[in-house]
Amino acid sequence: MSRVTADMTITLDGYGSGRGQSRERPFGDIDPDRLHAWMFDHREGNVEEVERIVEAGSFVMGRKMFSSDEGEWDLEWHGWWGKNPPYHAPTFVLCHRPRPSIEMEGGTVFHFVTEGIDAALARARKAAGEKSVSIAGGVSVLNQCLAAGLVDELRLHVVPFVAGGGERLFADAAGVELVPVSSRTTPHVTHLVYERT
Amino acid sequence: MSRVTADMTITLDGYGSGRGQSRERPFGDIDPDRLHAWMFDHREGNVEEVERIVEAGSFVMGRKMFSSDEGEWDLEWHGWWGKNPPYHAPTFVLCHRPRPSIEMEGGTVFHFVTEGIDAALARARKAAGEKSVSIAGGVSVLNQCLAAGLVDELRLHVVPFVAGGGERLFADAAGVELVPVSSRTTPHVTHLVYERT
Numbered sequence: 001m002s003r004v005t006a007d008m009t010i011t012l013d014g015y016g017s018g019r020g021q022s023r024e025r026p027f028g029d030i031d032p033d034r035l036h037a038w039m040f041d042h043r044e045g046n047v048e049e050v051e052r053i054v055e056a057g058s059f060v061m062g063r064k065m066f067s068s069d070e071g072e073w074d075l076e077w078h079g080w081w082g083k084n085p086p087y088h089a090p091t092f093v094l095c096h097r098p099r100p101s102i103e104m105e106g107g108t109v110f111h112f113v114t115e116g117i118d119a120a121l122a123r124a125r126k127a128a129g130e131k132s133v134s135i136a137g138g139v140s141v142l143n144q145c146l147a148a149g150l151v152d153e154l155r156l157h158v159v160p161f162v163a164g165g166g167e168r169l170f171a172d173a174a175g176v177e178l179v180p181v182s183s184r185t186t187p188h189v190t191h192l193v194y195e196r197t
Numbered sequence: 198m199s200r201v202t203a204d205m206t207i208t209l210d211g212y213g214s215g216r217g218q219s220r221e222r223p224f225g226d227i228d229p230d231r232l233h234a235w236m237f238d239h240r241e242g243n244v245e246e247v248e249r250i251v252e253a254g255s256f257v258m259g260r261k262m263f264s265s266d267e268g269e270w271d272l273e274w275h276g277w278w279g280k281n282p283p284y285h286a287p288t289f290v291l292c293h294r295p296r297p298s299i300e301m302e303g304g305t306v307f308h309f310v311t312e313g314i315d316a317a318l319a320r321a322r323k324a325a326g327e328k329s330v331s332i333a334g335g336v337s338v339l340n341q342c343l344a345a346g347l348v349d350e351l352r353l354h355v356v357p358f359v360a361g362g363g364e365r366l367f368a369d370a371a372g373v374e375l376v377p378v379s380s381r382t383t384p385h386v387t388h389l390v391y392e393r394t
Contacts, residue, residue: 012375012391013367014211146359160391162343164371170210174361178209180387183380190377190389194209194357 002128004121005153006135006142007053009035009189011163016139018166021068026080030163038157038189045186049157057131058124059091060117062141066093066110073099079110087136090127092120094141117144139167147173149196154178156192199325201318202350203332203339204250206232206386208360213336215363218265223277227360235356235386242383246354254328255321256288257314259338263290263307270296276307284333287324289317291338314341336364344370346393351375353389 010016011030018028027035039050063070067077079085084106092111099112113120124133132153135145145151156169170176178194185191207213208227215225224232236247260267264274276282278301285304296309310317321330329350332342342348353366367373375391382388 012373013365013370158377158389160375160377162367162370162373168210170359173210173359175359176209177358180355180357180382180384183382183387183389185377185380185389187377190380192355192380192382192387 002057002125002130003132003152004135004145004150005056005132005155006137006145006151007049007155007157008137008139008142008169009038009157009159010169011035011159011161013162013164014168014170015163015166016137016142016169018163021064021167023068023077023080026068028166030166034161035159038159038186042186042188046189046191049155049184049191052155053134054086054088055131056089056134057128058089059087059134059136060120060124060141061091061093061136062138063093063095065136065138065141066095071097073097075099078102078104081108084108090124091136092124092127094120117141117148117150121150139169139171143170143172146170146176149176152196153181154194156194158190158192159188160190199254199322199327200329200349201332201342201347202253202329202352203334203342203348204246204352204354205334205336205339205366206235206354206356207366208232208356208358210359210361211365211367212360212363213334213339213366215360218261218364220265220274220277223265225363227363231358232356235354235383239383239385243386243388246352246381246388249352250331251283251285252328253286253331254325255286256284256331256333257317257321257338258288258290258333259335260290260292261337262333262335263292268294270294272296275299275301278305281305287321288333289321289324291317314338314345314347318347336366336368340367340369343367343373346373349393350378351391353391355387355389356385357387 018030088107215227281303
């Protein structure tokens with residue numbers, strides 16, 4: 001069965017997203033350029049970690065990761081990533097309202113799953129084949145998966161500043177225990193890998 | 198001038214102490230044996246990090262680190278550490294009410310400082326001589342020092358479980374930025390070192 005992985009960039013105080021998320025500001029009051037500088041501005045020092053993020057055979061994400069709004073779908077909205085999203089694989093969006101799948105350029109197909117995380121993971125595993133399934137976020141979906149013990153490998157990318165508020169990793173995951181696997185410090189980010197107990 | 202260091206053991210979700218601290222439960226609802234298993238049960242794999250904690254020439258701690266209560270002092274209370282505390286050096290306790298210094302066995306002398314963190318640090322630096330000054334905790338004093346940019350080297354020891362509540366490191370320290378220096382994963386704890394920008 002496919003291994004389930006998750007990557008998340010968090011601040012020193014554990015926030016994966018700031019306050020006040022919107023379409024214009026998907027990370028709320030955290031500057032996304034600062035949060036992700038390690039991937040873009042300093043990619044050369046972090047190539048392996050960046051490449052591992054999108055090596056999965058399929059992805060699962062929450063609705064807020066696809067679209068910050070709630071309620072009725074705006075069918076014109078195809079996510080933040082332009083015509084050719086970086087996933088290049090089937091991507092299952094957890095949501096409460098059905099919507100037709102969207103085939104993007106480069107192999108990303110967004111499927112909308114209303115039956116919950118277990119159903120989304122089952123479909124993602126089938127789509128991934130021999131490859132892993134990645135929980136692409138956002139924070140609340142990842143917390144839900146961590147609390148339910150669904151994540152085999154968690155890869156955290158800790159950026160060295162304090163956000164002060166927002167959506168915090170491990171909120172609502174009291175009692176979860178993981179196994180520390182590895183860590184690597186670069187000048188702009190610390191990579192931490194944990195596995196399920 | 199003495200370098201200011203700080204060590205703190207925190208959970209995956211950043212808590213250095215749990216909810217409901219008292220003399221009987223200095224870490225509240227976090228089991229201290231579990232929090233500190235890396236230092237005691239698994240000391241052999243973490244000798245260097247353990248020894249660095251107490252190599253400072255003097256220490257600064259908050260009142261809650263010395264005594265969980267508030268208000269008038271109970272002069273019979275000499276801390277949690279027995280007759281021979283592990284500090285073996287002058288230790289300056291930040292508090293609001295004066296109290297005579299207490300000379301313990303093994304070199305630890307508790308001094309009670311009512312003039313605030315800057316005064317405590319000045320006295321600690323003088324006492325430390327060529328050695329470093331360590332902020333011994335608790336969480337709120339360390340957060341105060343981090344927010345004020347007083348910590349030259351922060352050594353975090355991240356234990357791999359989620360507490361779910363308590364006193365959180367980096368709370369009230371929004372905007373603080375640090376420089377990642379090193380990381381080391383052991384089976385029971387991840388050691389992270391940061392420096393001041």
